[in-house]
Amino acid sequence: MIETPSNPELESLYNHLASLADETGWPTEALQRCADAGFYRWFVSKADGGFGWSATDIAKGYLELSKANLTVTFILTQRVAALRRIAGCENEPLKKRFLEPMLSGQRTATVGISHLTTSRQHLGKPVLAVSERDGGFQANGLSPWVTGGNGADWILMGGSLVDESGTADGREVLFLVETDDENVVVKPGFELIALSSSHTGAAEVKDVFVPEANIVAGPVKQVLTGNGGGAGGLQTSVLALGLAKAAIDFIESESQRRSDLAPAQTALRRQHEALCNDLFAATAGSTEVTAAEVRSQANSLALRSTQSALVAAKGAGFVTGHPVGRWCREALFFLVWSCPHAVSQANLDEFAPCS
The missing domain is CATH 1.20.140.10 (Butyryl-CoA Dehydrogenase, subunit A, domain 3)
Structure with a gap:
């Protein structure tokens, strides 16, 4: 377990990932090695079960990880994006259910939220619409870019709230869906110029009921500006x-x-x-x-x-x-x-x- 940025085992982790960089297919071994090393705990405070690394130490770790194996590091960033939003959310029961299994690497989540920050958000009809229902929401639509959805237990998605006519009211919701839900369809990853092993593709939800217990943030305007950070940067x-x-x-x-x-x-x-x-x-x-x-x-x-x-x-x-x-x-x-x-x-x- 690599608890501190000064742990000499970091070099061994980087070297192991580098030795796997040319492999094709889903990088199961590399991802498991990172989980076993306690990678996911770098990003979360000690109070929430993490190691509480500083932003600078995390950046230095990412620098060496991406030098060693960019595909694996990219997959990790998408898992961490979900992890950090869950760790930073105000839904305490959700945090208790999801956070520790994710920190240990026993269960994983990735994100499908990029459409909330791109030109797709300006379409007349939201690409992923969410409507209010008793006890929660109903989600329909597509998350165009999801990395490693077929290797994750959950996807943290972002949807635009719509009224009965399907018109968006400007508010957005972040929510978790289970990938084994029969109404959640994770499509095969695109054949990319590079990083195809990240299995980045679309994920579709069809009349998926999302209970309030699985709401990570919202409904609010510009939901991505909340705790957990935005895209890119x-x-x-x-x-x-x-x-x-x-x-x-x-x-x-x-x-x-x-x-x-x-x-x-x-x-x-x-x-x-x-x-x-x-x-x-x-x-x-x-x-x-x-x-x-x-x-x-x-x-x-x-x-x-x-x-x-x-x-x-x-x-x-x-x-x-x-x-x-x-x-x-x-x-x-x-x-x-x-x-x-x-x-x-x-x-x-x-x-x-x-x-």
């Missing part, structure tokens, strides 16, 4: 920086026998260290740089460092099975996942400057 940035670190370490290794690579490695390493310092400062509360600024720079560095690693690897890196090729594909993930408009625009301005 610094967490996604640190994953991009972890991937960049893997690529930069590869270039450094190659530069030991090819001195022409040393200047590029030095420049990328300097940028990486500076950006990590900015991110760690931001997690500690600094406002000198915004989350959007960190994210756009992290996206850029992930792309440039992985492509530089491909240059260093030459043709071998373009052969299926070489980690550099996988890293290049994985870097594209950050251009589309939980990427606010301001970040996308900053990346476009870099890729295609107008002046």
Whole structure:
């Protein structure tokens, strides 16, 4: 059990995950190893049964995890998103039922809430509608992006409250559904350019009754602004920086026998260290740089460092099975996942400057 950020067993965990990074299929072994190590307890206070790690220590842990195995780390972030919202909710009976099984890794939950923060929320008809019923709510619709739904016991979903005519009233609800409910359909994951083993796809609910006991938050307007954090932000940035670190370490290794690579490695390493310092400062509360600024720079560095690693690897890196090729594909993930408009625009301005 890894209770503190200084535990030497962390290095063993990172190395084990790295050894599994090229495997295809659902990463059962890697996820179980993380659960056995007490990973989920990092994020929750000691009062609630966790280890109470600081935001900065969590970010440093995520940095090394994503360097070792981005797919597994991505799955973990989605489970943690559900965990933290449950830990931070005001429904005490729900916390008592769900929190400890999730902290121990015996039961798992993932999230299906991204549609509440994207352009889908502006559609005339909500993609996932929730209507009031005696003792709870009835849910109908689709959660378009759910990671590892077929490997989870529950999905924390977000729905828009509608009246009898199906018109949304502006309020939203977060709620838990069981994946073994016959009216909850977890669809096969999409074949993605990268991270397909995360089994990210849609989940549909058809006339699913949600008792008040399973309500995590709401109904309120902008339910995601409550305790538990919103989509994207610094967490996604640190994953991009972890991937960049893997690529930069590869270039450094190659530069030991090819001195022409040393200047590029030095420049990328300097940028990486500076950006990590900015991110760690931001997690500690600094406002000198915004989350959007960190994210756009992290996206850029992930792309440039992985492509530089491909240059260093030459043709071998373009052969299926070489980690550099996988890293290049994985870097594209950050251009589309939980990427606010301001970040996308900053990346476009870099890729295609107008002046």
